[in-house]
Amino acid sequence: MPPVGYSGPPPSEPPPAGWRPPTYLQPPPPRQLAPQDVDKIEAQEKDARTVTYGVGLVAAAVLVVLSCLLCSRVLF
Structure with missing residues (x-):
């Protein structure tokens, strides 16, 4: 028999330290507007x-x- 009601979201673990890939390219600075x-x-x-x-x-x-x-069409 399926559980009754909502049991909540599944448990999650925080991501490990340093999980983001390294960034090598820096975006260019914004240009001057005309x-x-x-x-x-x-x-x-x-x-x-x-x-x-x-x-x-x-x-x-x-x-x-x-x-x-x-x-005028209605009146006359």
């Missing part, structure tokens, strides 16, 4: 925000026109 042009980044973000607002305004205008057309 310098950033903060003014250019800010200008690009401003342009992107302008485009986003423009697209949103056009979409809102289209939705208003379509809503007016649908409401």
Whole structure:
């Protein structure tokens, strides 16, 4: 008959000392990041925000026109 319930994990022993293999290769130091042009980044973000607002305004205008057309069809 199998044991009832969970008897817990099997016992474990700690690994022996020096169990890791020796490391011979050292990773190269990290490279320098390219310098950033903060003014250019800010200008690009401003342009992107302008485009986003423009697209949103056009979409809102289209939705208003379509809503007016649908409401006028229902009322008349």
